[in-house]
Amino acid sequence: MSASSQSSIRTSLTRPFKGPFKKRSVLPGFGLTFGYTIFYLSLIVLIPLGALFLKAFTLSLPDIWATVTAPRVLASYRITFGAAFIAAVINLFVGLLIAWVLARYEFKGKSILDALVDLPFALPTAVAGIALTTVFSVNGWLGAPLAELGIKVAYTPIGIIVAMVFISLPFQVRTVQPVLEDLEKELEEASATLGANRWQTFRHVIFPVLAPSLFTGFALGFARALGEYGSIVFIAGNMPMKTEITPLLIITKLEQYQYAEATAIAAVTLTISFALLFLINYVQWRNRRRYSL
Amino acid sequence: MSIHIDNVRKNFGTFEALAGVSLDIPSGELVALLGPSGSGKTTLLRILAGLEAPDSGRILFEGRDATNDHVRERQVGFVFQHYALFRHLTIFENVAYGLRVKPKASRPADSYINDRVNDLLKLVQLDWLGDRYPNQLSGGQRQRIALARALAVEPKLLLLDEPFGALDAKVRLELRHWLRRLHDDLGITSVFVTHDQEEAMEVSDRVVILNQGRIEQVGTPEEVYDAPASPFVHEFLGLTNLFTGNLRQEVLAAGRNIKITEESGLDDKGGAYAYVRPYDFEVSPQADGEDWLAAELALSQTVGNIVRLSFRVAGREEPVRVELEKERFRALRVGVGAKLFLKPRHVQVFSKAPVAVETPAWEI
Amino acid sequence: MSPSVFSTPDSPSAAAARARAEEVANTPSGRLRQAVGEPTWVRRLLIGLALFFIALILLVPLAAVFHQAFAKGFSGYWEAISSPDTWSAVKLTLIACGIAVPFNVVFGVAAAWCIAKFDFKGKNFLITLIDLPFSISPVISGLVFVLLFGAQGWFGEFFIDHGIRILFAVPAIVLATIFVTFPFVARELIPVMQAQGTEEEEASITLGANGWQTFWRITLPNIKWGLLYGVVLCNARAMGEFGAVSVVSGHIRGETNTLPLHVEILYNEYDFTGAFAVASLLAFLAVITLIVKKVLERGVRSEIQEIRASKEGAV
Numbered sequence: 001m002s003a004s005s006q007s008s009i010r011t012s013l014t015r016p017f018k019g020p021f022k023k024r025s026v027l028p029g030f031g032l033t034f035g036y037t038i039f040y041l042s043l044i045v046l047i048p049l050g051a052l053f054l055k056a057f058t059l060s061l062p063d064i065w066a067t068v069t070a071p072r073v074l075a076s077y078r079i080t081f082g083a084a085f086i087a088a089v090i091n092l093f094v095g096l097l098i099a100w101v102l103a104r105y106e107f108k109g110k111s112i113l114d115a116l117v118d119l120p121f122a123l124p125t126a127v128a129g130i131a132l133t134t135v136f137s138v139n140g141w142l143g144a145p146l147a148e149l150g151i152k153v154a155y156t157p158i159g160i161i162v163a164m165v166f167i168s169l170p171f172q173v174r175t176v177q178p179v180l181e182d183l184e185k186e187l188e189e190a191s192a193t194l195g196a197n198r199w200q201t202f203r204h205v206i207f208p209v210l211a212p213s214l215f216t217g218f219a220l221g222f223a224r225a226l227g228e229y230g231s232i233v234f235i236a237g238n239m240p241m242k243t244e245i246t247p248l249l250i251i252t253k254l255e256q257y258q259y260a261e262a263t264a265i266a267a268v269t270l271t272i273s274f275a276l277l278f279l280i281n282y283v284q285w286r287n288r289r290r291y292s293l
Numbered sequence: 294m295s296i297h298i299d300n301v302r303k304n305f306g307t308f309e310a311l312a313g314v315s316l317d318i319p320s321g322e323l324v325a326l327l328g329p330s331g332s333g334k335t336t337l338l339r340i341l342a343g344l345e346a347p348d349s350g351r352i353l354f355e356g357r358d359a360t361n362d363h364v365r366e367r368q369v370g371f372v373f374q375h376y377a378l379f380r381h382l383t384i385f386e387n388v389a390y391g392l393r394v395k396p397k398a399s400r401p402a403d404s405y406i407n408d409r410v411n412d413l414l415k416l417v418q419l420d421w422l423g424d425r426y427p428n429q430l431s432g433g434q435r436q437r438i439a440l441a442r443a444l445a446v447e448p449k450l451l452l453l454d455e456p457f458g459a460l461d462a463k464v465r466l467e468l469r470h471w472l473r474r475l476h477d478d479l480g481i482t483s484v485f486v487t488h489d490q491e492e493a494m495e496v497s498d499r500v501v502i503l504n505q506g507r508i509e510q511v512g513t514p515e516e517v518y519d520a521p522a523s524p525f526v527h528e529f530l531g532l533t534n535l536f537t538g539n540l541r542q543e544v545l546a547a548g549r550n551i552k553i554t555e556e557s558g559l560d561d562k563g564g565a566y567a568y569v570r571p572y573d574f575e576v577s578p579q580a581d582g583e584d585w586l587a588a589e590l591a592l593s594q595t596v597g598n599i600v601r602l603s604f605r606v607a608g609r610e611e612p613v614r615v616e617l618e619k620e621r622f623r624a625l626r627v628g629v630g631a632k633l634f635l636k637p638r639h640v641q642v643f644s645k646a647p648v649a650v651e652t653p654a655w656e657i
Numbered sequence: 658m659s660p661s662v663f664s665t666p667d668s669p670s671a672a673a674a675r676a677r678a679e680e681v682a683n684t685p686s687g688r689l690r691q692a693v694g695e696p697t698w699v700r701r702l703l704i705g706l707a708l709f710f711i712a713l714i715l716l717v718p719l720a721a722v723f724h725q726a727f728a729k730g731f732s733g734y735w736e737a738i739s740s741p742d743t744w745s746a747v748k749l750t751l752i753a754c755g756i757a758v759p760f761n762v763v764f765g766v767a768a769a770w771c772i773a774k775f776d777f778k779g780k781n782f783l784i785t786l787i788d789l790p791f792s793i794s795p796v797i798s799g800l801v802f803v804l805l806f807g808a809q810g811w812f813g814e815f816f817i818d819h820g821i822r823i824l825f826a827v828p829a830i831v832l833a834t835i836f837v838t839f840p841f842v843a844r845e846l847i848p849v850m851q852a853q854g855t856e857e858e859e860a861s862i863t864l865g866a867n868g869w870q871t872f873w874r875i876t877l878p879n880i881k882w883g884l885l886y887g888v889v890l891c892n893a894r895a896m897g898e899f900g901a902v903s904v905v906s907g908h909i910r911g912e913t914n915t916l917p918l919h920v921e922i923l924y925n926e927y928d929f930t931g932a933f934a935v936a937s938l939l940a941f942l943a944v945i946t947l948i949v950k951k952v953l954e955r956g957v958r959s960e961i962q963e964i965r966a967s968k969e970g971a972v
Contacts, residue, residue, distance in 0.1 A: 022777035026344050026364050027858050028868035033771040037783070040764045044836055045789055048801035051811055055804050094710050101707040105700055113708070115951045119715050122943040122950075124897025125795075126917040127936040130924050131718035134725055134933075141717060166714055198695060227794025230899035230917070234924065247796040251904060254803065263804060266797045277792045281785065344859055364862050377860035381878040391864035394874070446865055 049270075056267040059260045067264045076246040083157060083245075084225035087164035088172075088218050094165075095172025095217060096210075102173070103180035117173050120166055125230025132163055133234040155237030160245065163231045168221030175217035179210055212287040216280055223276045226269070294355055294449040294482050295320045296341070301350030303336055303506075310336040312506035313350070318484065318499075323476045325493035326486045328503035329529070334486045335454055337503070341484060342371045342452050354450070370443030370481075372453040376435045378427035384438055385423035388413055391446035413441040416475075433464040437471075444479075453485035457492060469496050490530050494518065502526050524643045527568050534613050536567040565644055569637040571601070571616040577634050578625060585634040588613060593629060595619060604635065722940045725933035737923070737934035745911045746919035746935070752827065753902075753915060754895040757834040761891055765842025766884070770876075772843075773850030774858065784847070790839045798836050799904025802829050825907025830915065833901040838891045845887030845957075849880050852961040882956030889953065893946040897939060 022030065056064065067073065102114050120128065136143040136153040143153055153159050183206065191201040229247040236243045244252075246269055253262035296318040303311040311333045318324050326334040339345040341352065343364035351360045359367060379387050386393075388410045392401055401409070414420035417437040427435060436456065443451060456472065457465040473496050476483055487493050493500045494514040502509045502517060502525075510522040521527040528535075577585070588604035591612060595601075600622040604613040613635060627633065694700070727734055737743065768787060772780060790798065806823040807813050816823050823829050857879065861871040877884075899917040906913040914922065916939055923932035 022775060024346050025775055025855070026862050027774050027855060027871070029872070030771055030775050030777075033767040034775075034777070037764065037768040037771055037787075040767075041783075041786060044832075044839055045786070048805055048836070049789070049793075051804050052797070052801045094714070097703065098707045098710065101704050104694070105704055107704055111951065113711055115947045116711055116715050118947055118950065119719060119943065122893050122897075122946045123719070124899060124917045124920075124936075124939045124943070126899040126920045127722060127897070127939050127943075128718060130920065130932055130936060131721045131725075131940075134929075135718055135721045141721065142713075166718070169714060223792055227792075227797070229794065229796050229903075247794050247900065250796050250800060254800065254904065259804065259807065259809065262800060266794075266800050269794060270797055273792045273794070277785070277788075342863060344863070364859075365865050365867070369863060371860070371863040373856050373860055375856060377856040379857055379860075379875055379878075390861070390866070390874070394861070394864065394866035394870045442860075442864065 052263060052270070053267055055260065055263045059264055063260075064264045067261045068268050072240055072244070073246075073249060073265060075241045076244050076249045079157060079160065079243060080226060080246045083160040083164055084168075084222050087161050087168055087225050088222040090161070090165050091169050091172040091221050092214060092218055095169060095221075096176055096214065098169075099173045099176040099180055103177050117170050120168075120170050125167070125228070126234075128166060128231040129163065129234035132166060132231060133159075136162060136235065154235050155239075155243065157243055159235035159237070160232055160243060163235050164225035164228060167228050167231050168225045171221040171224055172214075172217035175220060176210060176213050179213040180206075183209060212283055215283060219276055219280045219283075223273055223280075226276075227273065296450065296482065296484075297351075297353035297356070298337075298341075299351040299353065301337070301340060301347040301352070303333075303340065303345065303347050309506050311340075311347070314503075314506070314508055315350075316501060316508060316511065318482060320482055321480045322498045323473070323483045323496065324485075325497035325500045326484060326503060327488070327490060327493040327500050327529075329488060331505070332503040333506040334488075334503050338452050338454055338484060338486050341450070342369050343367050344371070367450070368446070368448050369450045369452055370440075370446065370448030372436075372439045372443050372451070372456055374454040374456075374458055376427075376439040378435055378439060378442070380427055382426075383423065384414070384419070384425050384427070384430070385410055387427065387438060388442045388445050390442065409445065413445055416444070417441045431464075432460045433468055436460065436468060440472075440475075444481075448481065451481045451483040453483065455487060456485050457487070457489075465492075472496060494530075502529065504529075521641065524566055524568070527641055527643075532571055532614065534569045534571065535611070536569070537565070565642050568641045568643075569639070571614045573637055573639040574613075574615045575636045575638060576602075576615060576617060576621075576625065577636070578627070580634040585636050586613075588633055588635050590627060590629055590631045590633060593622070604633070606635075719940060719944075722933055722936050725929060726937035728933070729930045733930050734934045734937075737928070737931035738938070740931075742911050742914070743919060743935055746914045746916045747938075749827065749830065749913070750896055750915045753831050753834045754892055756831045757838055757895045758888060758891050760835055761838055761842050762884070762888060764839070765844075765846055765887060768843040769846035769850050769880075770872075772847050773853075774855050787840050787843050790836055795837060795898065795900025796904055799833050799901035802832050802836070802905050824905060825909065825913060827913070829905035830902050830913065833905045834895050834898055837898050837901050838895045841891035841894065842884070842887035845883050845890065846880060849883035849957060849960050850876075853879055879960060882953055882960050886950065886953040886957050889946060889949050893943065896942060 059067065098117065102110065102117070133140075133154055135141050136146070136159060138144060138147045138152065138154070140154070146153055151158070153162060187205055187209075188201050191205045196204065227247060229245075229251075232245055233248055236245060236248070238244050238248055246265065250262045250266050250269075253259075253265065296316075298314060298316040298318075301311055301314045302309075310331075314333070314337060326337060328334045336345060340347050343359075343362060347360065351358055353359065354367070379390065382390065389406050392406045392409065395401070410423070411420060414423055417440060419434055419437055419441070422430065422434065422438075427438070430438065436459075440453075440456075453472075457468055460468065469492060485496070497514065499511060500514055500517050501511050504525050510517050510526050512520075517526060518530055521530065527533060580587070586606060588606045590602060591605045592603040593600055598619050600617050600619055602615040602617060602622070604615060606613050615635065625631075625633070695703070768783075771777075772784065803824060804810050805812055806816060806829060808817065810824075813824070821828075823832075857875050858871050861875045866874065897917055898915075899921070902915055903918055903921070906915070906918055908914065908918060908922065910922065916935060920932050920936045920939070923929075923935060
């Protein structure tokens with residue numbers, strides 16, 4: 001094989017391109033497709049989002065502050081963020097376990113299991129919501145035995161956590177799984193030949209490589225749970241101050257025609273989501289730079 | 294089609310791929326662009342094809358400025374390094390592609406396409422593979438199909454990017470001879486890129502040696518080998534021994550004297566760089582005269598019919614590498630540690646300092 | 658760029674690693690190689706635990722849907738399914754998908770073409786922007802259209818003056834659906850097209866083909882599995898979207914109810930059999946999606962891998 005100079009001028013996939021705006025190419029259609037992409041992106045995504053932030057600022061800053069820090073709103077943040085965090089922590093372990101088993105072991109029915117992991121995003125959230133509610137209500141399949149232990153799930157914060165675990169599980173699994181599959185067997189073999197036991201190998205060789213993807217999966221799942229609505233409203237009970245999540249509060253404000261207030265709360269939520277997105281991208285970017293070949 | 298390349302420059306960001314290259318290629322020639330990675334040879338080929346545009350300079354086809362012609366208008370056949378065969382099309386359809394996409398007015402009839410493709414498949418001796426898909430073919434077969442596909446549109450110029458780069462050694466050798474014969478039959482002006490000096494020497498009419506975006510030398514394989522224009526060319530074309538020192542009356546002081554056998558034309562007092570190829574040494578158990586270099590045999594390794602020897606010479610860090618035929622080495626009846634004498638038969642001297650190049654090295 | 662469940666699930670190197678592992682397992686020394694793995698009992702324990710969690714978190718709710726749907730027997734099920742309101746919900750869902758999916762396919766192909774086949778500044782930023790709708794709460798995705806087309810919205814007055822209903826009508830439902838499914842096709846196609854590079858397209862151009870010929874004859878056949886994969890994911894989300902559509906639909910029975918909204922209404926009216934019967938349609942669709950997705954993954958993988966194989970020369 002030759003490493004000819006061609007490789008250096010091939011279109012690079014991850015390296016940002018330096019030079020004029022666009023590198024010349026013989027392939028046609030850049031203007032058309034780029035123009036259409038920007039046009040459609042603006043029309044569908046950017047202008048509507050811009051409208052949201054502009055609308056939020058039709059309130060004065062003190063009004064915005066008062067709106068987004070009202071006790072009921074603060075309570076909704078508390079329950080939403082708290083439940084999303086707990087759900088993400090649970091998925092950190094469950095997700096790693098499932099990803100590990102799917103990436104490492106061969107057993108019957110594995111491909112069915114693998115396909116099932118994506119169920120939460122293929123199943124409409126409303127369907128997931130009513131199903132989880134039924135299963136975890138006091139006379140449901142799982143709710144009944146839990147109720148006997150004195151644990152009530154449906155219509156309590158635990159219900160919110162359960163729905164969030166359901167909805168964000170695939171994010172954790174699907175972020176960690178490819179990293180585990182890509183991990184060179186040789187690294188572990190090297191560790192074993194150097195005398196490490198299995199746990200030491202996991203702790204010192206596998207885990208450090210896995211850590212960024214665990215974090216990314218955590219953050220992605222957390223972000224998803226923050227915004228989730230459909231699967232939670234049915235199981236949450238929606239009691240103000242207790243089990244009312246922020247997205248529901250936005251809808252409630254909308255239904256009371258308090259557009260500006262709904263918008264202000266939405267803007268806060270959106271800002272947090274974008275901050276998370278930025279953080280995730282930053283971690284991945286740094287990670288790619290550190291490990292890229 | 295004759296080609297005239299006039300002072301072509303090309304940068305990729307801060308990397309200077311071509312630093313003003315001018316070259317004439319007469320009609321019907323088979324030319325090799327030879328150079329190490331990053332020498333600009335592939336960039337030059339892609340500029341000829343119209344796949345890249347030069348930052349400045351001109352490309353003339355038959356004396357006509359073609360610098361701004363689109364690839365489609367250039368009538369070039371391009372054989373990609375990894376062939377770029379269309380994976381979802383059969384071999385037959387791959388070869389027919391260029392004919393099928395012609396504008397309606399000039400598109401040939403199906404029966405013509407049929408005949409033409411079959412002829413081409415016969416030409417590349419793969420007519421029995423027409424209904425296969427590219428992934429069912431071996432590397433050498435893919436290479437020949439890529440060539441047939443490029444020939445289908447009757448190009449005036451055939452461009453090949455590392456045509457044998459992805460093949461294993463044996464297939465590579467066969468295809469080299471085959472390509473040479475094909476070129477002799479068809480007579481299409483052809484340019485190919487390679488980093489393998491042996492390949493360039495064996496196949497081409499003329500070799501263009503590039504280094505860091507500049508042409509070092511243009512000539513027939515014999516010319517560039519026998520009379521390299523620069524230390525770079527000499528070093529790039531094969532393993533060698535370098536002796537540095539000052540030139541005094543045709544004798545290079547390099548710890549030990551080396552007699553320069555040919556007129557060097559260099560200033561008597563300047564610094565000089567003398568090269569001796571490993572097979573250009575005489576080896577003798579005793580010195581009869583002044584021009585012999587005392588050396589101790591450090592290593593010997595037999596490769597087929599030749600023996601590669603590595604000598605230690607006093608006052609010199611680098612070993613002196615020598616190649617002898619096996620018979621001649623045996624006749625010396627010596628082993629490692631023996632004190633012998635070396636005398637160069639042929640020396641090439643340059644006044645310019647050599648630049649570091651990757652040369653094929655012996656693993657001794 | 659953030660990975661998500663929606664990105665092509667199997668990286669080529671992972672597949673290669675698996676192929677290698679299979680190879681190893683088939684050789685006599687395979688058993689020896691597994692010496693670096695866990696002991697059998699740990700292995701079994703981990704598999705068992707994973708099965709337990711998947712059953713608990715995923716399988717039980719899915720089973721519950723079908724169980725509840727048939728709680729009153731087949732006739733009760735059929736009654737709920739065949740009601741006119743259900744059918745109008747089915748129709749509206751199909752309309753929303755029928756518009757949203759093609760729009761996003763055209764966008765996805767255009768975006769992937771300019772991102773994967775060309776080098777330009779700000780490419781990564783553009784990819785991030787395309788991903789934005791994934792990180793926005795569905796409720797907010799609906800809200801933005803209320804703000805645009807509501808009575809006090811930027812364009813609300815204009816459309817109301819012209820007698821065109823956007824909000825609480827089909828157009829807003831379609832818009833919200835397009836918004837939430839916006840990145841799907843593009844996200845699937847970009848990695849596939851990037852992996853394939855530009856060599857085949859360049860070959861096509863050197864052989865005299867123009868841009869459209871190159872796209873239809875070379876690019877499209879090469880990305881067909883990736884495209885289909887994106888369409889399937891896009892469609893699944895479009896059919897199931899609840900939050901965003903809920904905000905803009907107005908919940909008018911028989912008029913602006915999509916299937917998920919219809920499920921909600923029936924459930925809130927304590928018609929559990931009806932709700933779960935309709936939900937079972939959607940759940941069935943989800944299962945089909947998972948199966949088709951699994952099948953397509955192989956095709957997508959081959960689209961990414963074959964190009965590598967073809968570059969490695971001899972078979």
